[in-house]
Amino acid sequence: MTEELWRWSATELARAIRTRRVSSRETVESCLGRIEEVNGHLNALVELSAEESLEAADAADRAVSEGREVGPLHGVPVSIKINSDQAGHATTNGVVAFKDNVAEVDSPHVAKLREAGAVFLGRSNTPAFSYRWFADNDLHGRTLNPWDEGRTPGGSSGGASSSVASGMVPIGHGNDIGGSVRYPAYACGVVGIRPTVGRVPSWYGPPAADEALSVQSMLVQGPLARSVADLRLALDAMSGFDARDPFSAPLPPASANEPLSRPVRVGLVRDVGVASPESAVNEALDAAAGWLVEAGYIVEEVELPLLEEAYRLWYLLCMEEFRQIMPLVEEIGDTGMKLAAKTYYTAAEGWWGANPSLDDYMNGYARRGTLIGRLQAFMQNYPLVLLPVSAEQAFEHDADISSIERGLEVVAAQWSMMAIPMLGFPAMSVPTGISNGLPAGVQLLGRRFREDTLFEAAEVIEARCGTLTPVSSASSEVGASR
Structure with a gap:
């Protein structure tokens, strides 16, 4: 049983640890064994906290045995992204110059996970400046993507x-200002949620x-998991007020909302006139729509052109603000980040010109409120x-920088x-099956603040699709066997 604990869901593990069916140490040891088996090939966790996590697991087990109150993720292994502060660890954000940037205190969202009892097993990789x-x-x-090492695991x-x-790990921490939770979840066949701004406290x-x-x-902080139940558990654990976040709101858990x-x-x-979806994407939409209809939902095809306008507006507001740190990117960023930035600014220039004005920027924020x-x-x-x-399945590596086109x-x-x-607004990525050897999803x-409705619909899809992970092949065979 202990050897396979890494396969268990976070929900199962939390319950089993709380009731002493298994120990947190056994769980952590099992996950560490799995990491040793596959991480050398996948390079997903770029810092491993074996000793620290085992000490935390022992402390978690003592708390249970002493009858102390425990949190919803008590003793459960979780990974933290390298762009977020975790006390005693370097917040590298994938940048060589930041390799010794050791944090003194936890970021608000990391603190919430720690308060919930999570055991931090390692720190997960990201592109330089987390911008690809x-x-x-x-x-x-x-x-690498465990389904196909030639495809991106997302970013x-x-x-x-x-x-x-x-x-x-059963739960991974992520953050999302341009798809950085939803797209990786999609690429690897797991579930991921970007909550409403203000639900999970943050500082970036x-x-x-x-x-x-x-x-x-x-920008929001959100979890990735292998099941909808685990995602719900993780989001509730991460939620809450923190005074360091200017948008943090003292909200009840999403699960406390009244049903619709x-x-x-x-x-x-399907399409807002920007990119026609591939057949695998249309098939995933059709499957999900059919399952929702069978569960009593009414699904109607609609036009929503405001999403196309919001997409273009992102490349004005976000990229103009990012321009402030472009001198730093040019100085210490890697080649991939520099080339990606060139692609983004080329796209933005097609809509907003090479040098948007202050009026453009101010009017852009005004338009945002209207939308x-x-x-x-x-x-x-x-x-x-x-x-x-996405309009495509998981991209080939470096598709964003292979050419401008x-x-x-x-x-x-x-x-x-x-x-x-x-x-x-809140949004969730949900798998629907396998197509062309890769995960498909919707x-x-x-x-806003109705994440509970996303979970309910996602559960319908998951009940019909099942869970696609964990991908069970080991070592260099991960992905190759798919």
Whole structure:
């Protein structure tokens, strides 16, 4: 039994540890064994905390034996992304120059996971500056997708998705301002959620610095997991108020919301005129829509052009704010990040010109509010929207930088990755099956602070599709056997 604990869900592990059916030490040892088996090939966890995690596991077991109150993730292994502060560990963000940037205190979202009893097993890889859909950097190297080593595991939380999908940890921490939770989940066949801004407390920059407005109002922290139940457990554990986050709200858990009136109407959006979805993407949408209809939902194909406008607006507001750190990127960033930035600015220039003005920027934020209001009005009739995660399945490595032409195709395929953060709504990536040897999936978009409705619909899809992971092959055979 102990040898296979790495296969257990976080929900099963939390219950078993709390009731002393298994120990946290046994669980951590099992996950460490799995890491030893597959991480050398996948390179998903770029820092391993074996001794520290075993000490934390022993402390967790003592707390149970002494009858102390325990949190929802008590004794459960979790990975933390290398762009977030974890006390005593370097926040490298995949940048060589940051390799000794050791944090003194936990970021708010890391602190919430620690308070919930999570055992931090290791730190997951990301691209330099966490600004690509490909987990590769000069400091830690490239992370592979356990389904196909020639495809990206996604980014920027690619180390989290690869480690969860391959069984190293049941829950991985990620963050999302341009798809960095939802896309890696999609690429690796796991579930991932970007909650509403304010639900999970966050801080992304150095403690003494200021965060850009887009980071404050669009970036969120969210979990990746192998099952919807585990994702729900992890999100509730991460949620709560922290005074360090200017947008943090003292909210009850998402699971405490009153159910929507039935039947729930779902708007199905295939394409907003940016990139036509591949056949595998359309088939995933059709499958998910059919399962929801069979479960009593009303699914209707709709047009939602405001998402196309929000996608373009992201490349004005976020990329103009990112321009402030481009001198630092040019100085210490790796080649991949520099080339990716060139692709993003090329895309932005096609809509906003080479040098957007302050008026453009101010009017862009004004327009953002209008679009948020319009989406809220639309969702009075359609509380859920079913749409692609990407117009393509998992990209080949470095598709964003192989040429400007291919890079712009990648940018177009990811339109929903930008549109939803621009508007600040919650969304979830849910697998629907396997196509062409790769995971396929869909995205669910919900009303603000109604993550519970995403979980309910995702459970319907999961009940029909099943869970695709953990990918059980070992070592260099991970992915190759697929």
